[in-house]
Amino acid sequence: MGRFSVSRFAVLIPGNWRRTFGIRFDRSAIQNIDNLVEFIQTRSAYVAQTSLYGYLKTRMGTRFRQVFEDDKFLPSINKAKWRTYGACLSDLTVFAAALTGTENRLGKNEISDLARKCFATAVQQTFDDAEANEVRAEVVERFEARLEQTHWPNAAIGETAFTSSPIVLLEAAPIADELKERDVEIVTNSIRYRWRDVREQLRKRIDRDAICAEWQAVER
Numbered sequence: 001m002g003r004f005s006v007s008r009f010a011v012l013i014p015g016n017w018r019r020t021f022g023i024r025f026d027r028s029a030i031q032n033i034d035n036l037v038e039f040i041q042t043r044s045a046y047v048a049q050t051s052l053y054g055y056l057k058t059r060m061g062t063r064f065r066q067v068f069e070d071d072k073f074l075p076s077i078n079k080a081k082w083r084t085y086g087a088c089l090s091d092l093t094v095f096a097a098a099l100t101g102t103e104n105r106l107g108k109n110e111i112s113d114l115a116r117k118c119f120a121t122a123v124q125q126t127f128d129d130a131e132a133n134e135v136r137a138e139v140v141e142r143f144e145a146r147l148e149q150t151h152w153p154n155a156a157i158g159e160t161a162f163t164s165s166p167i168v169l170l171e172a173a174p175i176a177d178e179l180k181e182r183d184v185e186i187v188t189n190s191i192r193y194r195w196r197d198v199r200e201q202l203r204k205r206i207d208r209d210a211i212c213a214e215w216q217a218v219e220r
Contacts, residue, residue, distance in 0.1 A: 029207050030207060031207045032211060033214055033215065033218075036211060037121045037122055037125075039202065040092050040093055040118055041089075044088035044089045044091075044122070046194075047092075047195060047198065048165075049081070050194060051084065051187075052081055052084045055169070055173055055190070056173065075131060076174040079135060080172035082131050083139070083168055083171070083172040084165065084168055084172050086123075086138075087139075087165040089123070089139075091164050091195070092198065093115050093118050093122070093143075094146065094147075094150055094155050096115075096118065096206075099203070100114065100211050101114060101212065102155075103208065104212040110215065110216070111152050112150070112152075115150075123140065127139075162192065170183070170187055170188075
């Protein structure tokens with residue numbers, strides 16, 4: 001893709017995200033909270049990037065490169081990226097906290113606090129440009145409201161936790177509303193497919209006992 005892929009596309013990927021594709025195939029055990037936060041960050045970034053940019057490329061077709069060369073349009077894409085990433089963080093954080101805590105008999109408040117810690121750390125470490133700052137409050141507010149309504153045993157089952165990212169992806173994408181209405185099923189299925197692999201990775205790699213023990217020690 002030449003100059004476009006090196007210069008323009010790189011502008012849209014924050015520095016902390018650029019390791020995503022490099023470590024995406026890591027299979028080492030997730031044994032502590034730092035490991036868990038890194039997994040949540042990198043997989044959320046991967047799903048957000050591939051889902052949003054894949055959708056834009058599909059809808060824009062041959063105009064895709066031209067649009068990414070338009071400085072007036074770039075902030076809209078960048079803001080959509082951050083909103084989609086925030087929703088992906090929300091979904092995966094809820095799933096990860098539920099998976100960690102429900103079978104290890106953490107209480108509702110302990111699981112909620114673990115989720116809040118992972119989410120806050122991820123936001124602090126990755127929301128790092130002007131458009132990110134514009135949507136940060138919205139992302140955090142949505143997550144806090146979600147925690148109040150989350151039924152943790154259910155959130156660990158299947159794709160129950162992954163409800164926010166498909167909706168926000170369609171809301172945020174700078175695509176005409178009439179086209180979005182036609183694309184709901186395709187976009188939803190696309191992002192659901194990406195999450196399936198992420199869930200399987202986490203189930204295989206996570207050491208729930210170790211993470212719960214660390215969290216309970218912190219809570220005390």
